[in-house]
Amino acid sequence: MEILDLSVIELAEKIKAKELTSEEVVKVYLKQIEDKKKLNAVIEAFDDAIEIARSVDERIAKGEKLGRLAGVPIIIKDNILYEGKIASCASRFLKDYKAQYSSTVVKKLLKEDAIIIGRANMDEFAMGSSTEKSYYGPTLNALDETRVPGGSSGGSASAVAGKLAPCSLGTDTGGSVRQPSSYNGVVGIKPTYGKVSRFGVIAFASSLDQVGPITHNVKDNALLLEILAGNDENDETTLNVEVPNYLSMITGDIKGARIGVCNQVVSLMKDKEHFNSLVEWFKSQGAVIEYVDIPDIELCLPVYYILAPAEATSNLGRFDGVKYSTRAESAENVNEIYRKSRSEGFGEEVKRRIMLGNFVLSSGYFDAYYNKAKKLQQKIKKQFAEAFKKCDVIITPTTFGEAFKLGEITDPVQMYMEDIFTISANIASIPAISIPCGKGKNNMPLGLQILANENEEGKIYNVADYFENNYKESN
Amino acid sequence: MNDKYDVVIGLEVHAELKTNSKVFCACANKYGSEPNTNCCPICIGLPGALPVLNKQAVKSTIKAGLCMGCEINDIAVFERKNYFYPDLSKAYQISQLVKPICVGGGVYVNNGTKFIRLDRIHLEEDAGKLVHKSEQVGTLIDYNRGGVPLIEMVSMPDMSNADEAIEFLTQLRSNLIYAGIAECKMEQGGMRCDVNISIKKKGSTELGTRTEMKNLNSFKSVARAIEYETQRQIELVENGETVLQETRRWDDERGKSFSLRTKETSQDYRYFPDPDLLSVKIERSLVDEIKKTIPMLPKQRKELYINEYGLTEYDADVLTTDKEISDFYNECLTVYKEPKKVCNWVMTELLKYVEKTEENINIPIGYENFANIIKMVDSNQIGQSNAKKLIEMCFGTEKTAMELAKENNMLNDINADEVEEMVKKVIADNPKAVEDYKVNGDKVLTFFLGQVMRLSKGKAQANVVRELLIKLLG
Numbered sequence: 001m002e003i004l005d006l007s008v009i010e011l012a013e014k015i016k017a018k019e020l021t022s023e024e025v026v027k028v029y030l031k032q033i034e035d036k037k038k039l040n041a042v043i044e045a046f047d048d049a050i051e052i053a054r055s056v057d058e059r060i061a062k063g064e065k066l067g068r069l070a071g072v073p074i075i076i077k078d079n080i081l082y083e084g085k086i087a088s089c090a091s092r093f094l095k096d097y098k099a100q101y102s103s104t105v106v107k108k109l110l111k112e113d114a115i116i117i118g119r120a121n122m123d124e125f126a127m128g129s130s131t132e133k134s135y136y137g138p139t140l141n142a143l144d145e146t147r148v149p150g151g152s153s154g155g156s157a158s159a160v161a162g163k164l165a166p167c168s169l170g171t172d173t174g175g176s177v178r179q180p181s182s183y184n185g186v187v188g189i190k191p192t193y194g195k196v197s198r199f200g201v202i203a204f205a206s207s208l209d210q211v212g213p214i215t216h217n218v219k220d221n222a223l224l225l226e227i228l229a230g231n232d233e234n235d236e237t238t239l240n241v242e243v244p245n246y247l248s249m250i251t252g253d254i255k256g257a258r259i260g261v262c263n264q265v266v267s268l269m270k271d272k273e274h275f276n277s278l279v280e281w282f283k284s285q286g287a288v289i290e291y292v293d294i295p296d297i298e299l300c301l302p303v304y305y306i307l308a309p310a311e312a313t314s315n316l317g318r319f320d321g322v323k324y325s326t327r328a329e330s331a332e333n334v335n336e337i338y339r340k341s342r343s344e345g346f347g348e349e350v351k352r353r354i355m356l357g358n359f360v361l362s363s364g365y366f367d368a369y370y371n372k373a374k375k376l377q378q379k380i381k382k383q384f385a386e387a388f389k390k391c392d393v394i395i396t397p398t399t400f401g402e403a404f405k406l407g408e409i410t411d412p413v414q415m416y417m418e419d420i421f422t423i424s425a426n427i428a429s430i431p432a433i434s435i436p437c438g439k440g441k442n443n444m445p446l447g448l449q450i451l452a453n454e455n456e457e458g459k460i461y462n463v464a465d466y467f468e469n470n471y472k473e474s475n
Numbered sequence: 476m477n478d479k480y481d482v483v484i485g486l487e488v489h490a491e492l493k494t495n496s497k498v499f500c501a502c503a504n505k506y507g508s509e510p511n512t513n514c515c516p517i518c519i520g521l522p523g524a525l526p527v528l529n530k531q532a533v534k535s536t537i538k539a540g541l542c543m544g545c546e547i548n549d550i551a552v553f554e555r556k557n558y559f560y561p562d563l564s565k566a567y568q569i570s571q572l573v574k575p576i577c578v579g580g581g582v583y584v585n586n587g588t589k590f591i592r593l594d595r596i597h598l599e600e601d602a603g604k605l606v607h608k609s610e611q612v613g614t615l616i617d618y619n620r621g622g623v624p625l626i627e628m629v630s631m632p633d634m635s636n637a638d639e640a641i642e643f644l645t646q647l648r649s650n651l652i653y654a655g656i657a658e659c660k661m662e663q664g665g666m667r668c669d670v671n672i673s674i675k676k677k678g679s680t681e682l683g684t685r686t687e688m689k690n691l692n693s694f695k696s697v698a699r700a701i702e703y704e705t706q707r708q709i710e711l712v713e714n715g716e717t718v719l720q721e722t723r724r725w726d727d728e729r730g731k732s733f734s735l736r737t738k739e740t741s742q743d744y745r746y747f748p749d750p751d752l753l754s755v756k757i758e759r760s761l762v763d764e765i766k767k768t769i770p771m772l773p774k775q776r777k778e779l780y781i782n783e784y785g786l787t788e789y790d791a792d793v794l795t796t797d798k799e800i801s802d803f804y805n806e807c808l809t810v811y812k813e814p815k816k817v818c819n820w821v822m823t824e825l826l827k828y829v830e831k832t833e834e835n836i837n838i839p840i841g842y843e844n845f846a847n848i849i850k851m852v853d854s855n856q857i858g859q860s861n862a863k864k865l866i867e868m869c870f871g872t873e874k875t876a877m878e879l880a881k882e883n884n885m886l887n888d889i890n891a892d893e894v895e896e897m898v899k900k901v902i903a904d905n906p907k908a909v910e911d912y913k914v915n916g917d918k919v920l921t922f923f924l925g926q927v928m929r930l931s932k933g934k935a936q937a938n939v940v941r942e943l944l945i946k947l948l949g
Contacts, residue, residue, distance in 0.1 A: 317566025
């Protein structure tokens with residue numbers, strides 16, 4: 001089997017068994033990155049990866065006990081800090097910003113002896129659904145270069161689909177891991193809020209952001225999440241619950257599993273036929289279909305576009321050209337440093353959201369927008385909790401359809417609509433995965449989203465793994 | 476003109492908490508270090524850094540609240556106050572708005588006749604400091620102070636003049652110092668004060684437009700600023716002009732305040748709950764536990780001194796103004812439990828030697844020596860004047876008072892016969908005075924007494940000598 005076709009778990013086993021060296025694996029992937037430069041999925045490949053891989057091989061040769069990802073390459077989204085490496089958030093503003101410390105997720109990867117081989121392109125500051133809003137230019141869909149990879153973790157998803165790495169990390173604030181995973185035919189999860197530490201991840205909307213792994217298959221994903229998850233003393237919002245062994249929760253059986261279908265989601269779908277066939281398939285496999293109501297699910301989008309910009313506007317205040325980030329050369333006093341640096345540094349979509357956030361937080365509007373959105377969020381959370389009394393997981397499409405063409409969506413609101421199916425998981429703080437579920441009219445992948453109640457990632461992985469192994473498109 | 480108006484004053488008082496580490500990171504909370512050495516990604520606001528609440532700072536805030544009679548909220552929330560300024564690394568200050576840790580409370584001023592209400596005490600982080608250098612170098616930023624825990628104590632507009640404001644401030648300050656919560660070193664910026672002032676026609680219930688004055692770093696400048704601003708507002712109103720709602724900066728050197736910004740240009744801080752921090756649940760049991768750690772505060776000590784020790788209100792006031800003095804007095808009583816006598820000695824023979832600045836109080840003698848000297852006087856081991864000399868000798872020495880007294884031959888070691896001999900000698904040596912005594916009596920007796928005391932090197936007991944003199948002068 002070709003190195004590029006091996007899963008994370010297989011790679012780790014073969015490197016550990018000395019059937020492969022980490023060095024050769026890393027070299028193969030670095031060459032892929034070079035060969036597929038056109039995708040623009042990776043902003044920078046890390047030269048020191050080979051050296052680190054070599055030292056892993058040496059330690060294996062010496063018989064040392066290494067981590068669970070020993071020698072396995074991984075790409076991280078460019079908003080995740082890796083000490084000494086640039087973390088630009090695909091923004092002009094941070095194009096030269098070197099991380100002064102490593103994020104908790106990077107530390108966890110390094111502790112398992114993974115090899116971080118590059119940083120992935122993204123929508124600037126994770127604001128976007130197509131990875132067209134990057135200072136470094138758009139990333140292309142690995143399966144059709146005329147199409148977008150989705151976003152904002154488009155680089156991370158395209159990199160896995162294009163086999164530039166066997167796995168990657170993305171971040172998901174409103175669907176930024178799942179929507180690109182769907183568009184690229186890979187597996188991506190947005191964990192329960194607080195499952196994975198945000199320490200060292202450049203914040204977009206702090207109360208919604210979560211790091212999630214993107215992989216070729218469900219088991220790899222389960223392993224990676226288990227490694228990334230856990231309480232972190234550096235992040236108060238991480239949950240204080242034990243991380244289960246997700247792999248052991250994959251039983252290969254979904255008989256009797258209660259699969260929820262949300263009536264309000266069904267009415268939003270453009271193509272009900274494909275989804276209905278999936279529902280029928282689950283039924284045929286012995287699962288029980290439960291129709292549930294989440295009456296206000298449609299309001300997740302407006303709630304999101306109040307809360308996320310509000311937090312973002314505050315989070316992005318620190319990029320002011322004073323301490324780090326690129327200072328406008330023509331600035332002559334402190335107010336000009338702020339005004340000019342920020343005007344030059346941020347792209348249009350980021351500015352749009354900063355404006356939006358400032359508006360909803362302004363005195364006189366705060367109650368009407370922010371507080372109302374917070375109240376609705378609580379209401380929606382309750383509706384989900386109620387729904388999960390009737391079912392183990394809820395299934396929805398990840399997106400309306402296949403990846404759209406580059407430049408096809410220019411209206412920002414239409415772009416925001418891209419998140420309609422994914423955004424509820426962020427609003428409700430619950431986990432959700434996107435896995436490939438066949439192809440659409442253009443022969444591009446479609447994604448099935450599986451949501452579960454807080455801390456029920458195990459249930460998601462079990463259903464997702466079963467689907468991955470048993471579902472065959474009939475048409 | 477002033478009696479036509481009432482002055483309405485409210486204060487916002489900031490005090491830096493005395494904790495080991497900063498409020499949202501593990502950096503040292505220390506004054507006077509090399510610039511930017513007590514810093515980390517969190518307190519300089521690097522991308523991706525997250526705050527983690529220092530529980531000690533919360534406890535200290537609760538303690539401060541309990542000292543001022545506040546209610547402690549069950550749940551407290553941290554919010555972001557958003558504004559741009561180079562000393563504010565994240566472009567927001569983590570503070571509290573809707574749910575502070577402490578609400579209500581207050582302190583008495585004017586000899587306990589007027590209660591100044593507190594609106595709240597909340598916990599927030601301090602900002603860094605701008606250091607203005609030469610033209611070539613420009614302005615530098617020192618983030619050492621950034622993230623130092625700060626409590627803000629907000630009063631209701633209950634004060635009517637500078638004296639009340641100063642007394643209010645003094646009470647807050649001494650409570651914080653007594654309870655070990657803050658050092659309140661004003662010259663170091665450890666305690667700062669913003670003053671809100673408005674005036675209204677005497678007896679009117681309608682409040683005037685208020686101004687806020689910032690940058691007040693000493694009690695003296697608070698008093699001056701209040702006087703100045705009161706006068707300025709009265710003059711405006713008297714001249715038919717309007718007082719603008721604005722923020723003003725007090726310039727202590729020029730003795731004037733200047734407009735910083737008016738309401739129209741005022742900042743909208745766009746507060747919202749900080750999503751990086753959990754809301755803080757404050758258990759009643761924790762509050763009760765903290766209550767037990769609060770030492771006697773000035774007010775209670777004063778009551779003890781008056782009611783139990785029989786001191787005058789004036790003396791009790793003086794003794795409790797500074798914690799160091801009150802502590803010294805209390806410690807003296809552990810050696811020699813004569814509250815009134817010790818008080819007299821402290822008032823007359825100690826305070827004059829105490830060096831006091833806004834930063835520091837230096838008591839040059841240990842309480843054990845001081846109390847023992849009083850004890851020696853009362854047991855006739857040493858004379859009054861020698862005792863006073865002995866106090867000075869104790870400054871800056873490790874020796875005990877008794878050792879020093881012995882070394883310097885100051886103890887009362889002469890017997891009755893020797894004293895009588897001395898009295899006789901003095902009478903014999905001063906025939907004129909003897910004549911004079913017959914006419915002027917007591918006045919001259921003091922002269923003889925002095926002579927005998929000098930001859931005995933202060934060792935004779937004054938009352939014994941006096942009796943002998945009266946007897947022998949017949």
